[in-house]
Amino acid sequence: MPDSGKNVFIVGPGFIGWNVLDLLIGEGYNVTGFVRRKEHGEQIEASGAQVVFGDLNDKQVIAEQTTKHDIVLHTATADHLPSVQAIIDGIAQRAGKGLSTIFIHTSGTSLTDDFQELGNNSKSDKIYHDNKREEVDALPDGAPHREIDLAIAKAQRDLGEKAKLAIMIPPLICGFNHQHKRLSIQIPTLTRFALKRGYAAHVGKGLGVESNIHVLDLARAYVVLLHHLEASSPAKALENPYYFCETTGDQEPSWKDVATLIGEQLHKAGKIQDPTPRELKQENWGDTFGEFTGATLGLNSRSRAVRLRELGWQPTEKDWKRSYIEDELPEILKEDQKEFAGYMGTVAS
Known part of the structure; x- marks a missing residue:
């Protein structure tokens, strides 16, 4: 070049x-x-x-x-x-x-x-x-x-x-580059929590949604x-x-949808006994994002990339479910979870 x-x-x-x-x-x-x-x-x-x-x-x-x-x-x-x-x-x-x-x-x-009703709000309009x-x-x-x-x-x-x-x-942000071997933050952290605690979790009722x-x-x-x-x-x-910058349509899950997928896949892999997701109680927030858990996993945040699409950009990669099942989860299952104690960095989204 x-x-x-x-x-x-x-x-x-x-x-x-x-x-x-x-x-x-x-x-x-x-x-x-x-x-x-x-x-x-x-x-x-x-x-x-x-x-x-x-x-x-x-x-x-x-x-x-x-x-x-x-x-x-x-x-x-x-x-x-x-x-x-x-x-x-x-x-x-x-x-x-x-x-x-x-x-x-x-x-x-x-x-x-x-920030109206942490984890309990329905899908925002x-x-x-x-x-x-x-x-x-x-x-x-x-x-x-x-x-x-x-x-x-x-x-x-x-x-x-x-x-x-x-x-x-x-x-x-989801997705995985097999050359870089780097994982995203929120969904992998929830997966590591589930592996440690034995159940997939969501904040409150998990009804809020976030674009991805x-x-x-x-x-x-x-x-x-x-x-x-x-x-x-x-x-x-x-x-x-x-x-x-987002992917729209049916690819905009609630946090309960995310927890449900994590539970199903970890149960299928023989890593947890019960696939049913549960509420992530505040006393266990330290195993996810600490005091920022609510803002990271419990709220509505919906956006549309009108301007990028006008410039000709379109999302073409796997949706969040396929990316998780085919790419991210297999990589997480290779990790040693013994030392996992939540995510200590800052989450951009």
Whole structure:
């Protein structure tokens, strides 16, 4: 593949970003990944990228790398303001030299969570559409991820036509890349809980629903969005920074549907005696997402990727059920569950 001459800096090329990195390398982009671990750095180098080591609090390094790149993607987490501020600082430095930058940040649809009746609400009729910016602008400032998204929106206003900024807002992410061997977060964590406790679980009655997306469809969406920003005028990019990315139709399960599938499949595999899902009591939240369990597993969050579809993107990967049965569950069953004590990281969606 010929060199495109375009330089991309990816902060956190992990579960999401590594898949995006592969696609960009395949298109001839020069990609640098910002990673913490030597082992992952070697994996990224094997994929064809350059590597810079550090963590998200290395603001000077992130800002310096941003000044050297035409394109920056942040796929590490939706909730780390200092690293985002460092990117914005680097973009401002480039703007001062007359250099334009494209920046795509990763948020998550926890922004739209319905906090009315945790786990007990029925399937919500409220669906957010990214072609209606006012729906996102109306979200409370205290919504999950909103502090960082608002900082980016402010930077977009301040920079004006000197940069092109966008925010990708994925929902529940599923899927598996057999080359990377990395799993998603929510459904695998619920599976590990079931293996440890002997039953599949849902928060409350589990009636809330969340849109979802396969990670490989999501990775393609970043590239589609990037190409759009490359071709668009700076003024066009200013109109609306928000992009949802989801699979719709009957692929929008309730959390009880998720728990039911986990129970059925683990029972079929001989790992639990009773496939019937049960309520995840709050005293056991420490074995899933701790204090964030309710916000991660118990609420409605429905979104529609109108804008990406208008750009020609369509989801083409396996639905969440097939992905779980054929790809994710077999990988989870290879794990040693003895040390499992819940998920300690941050969940983007």
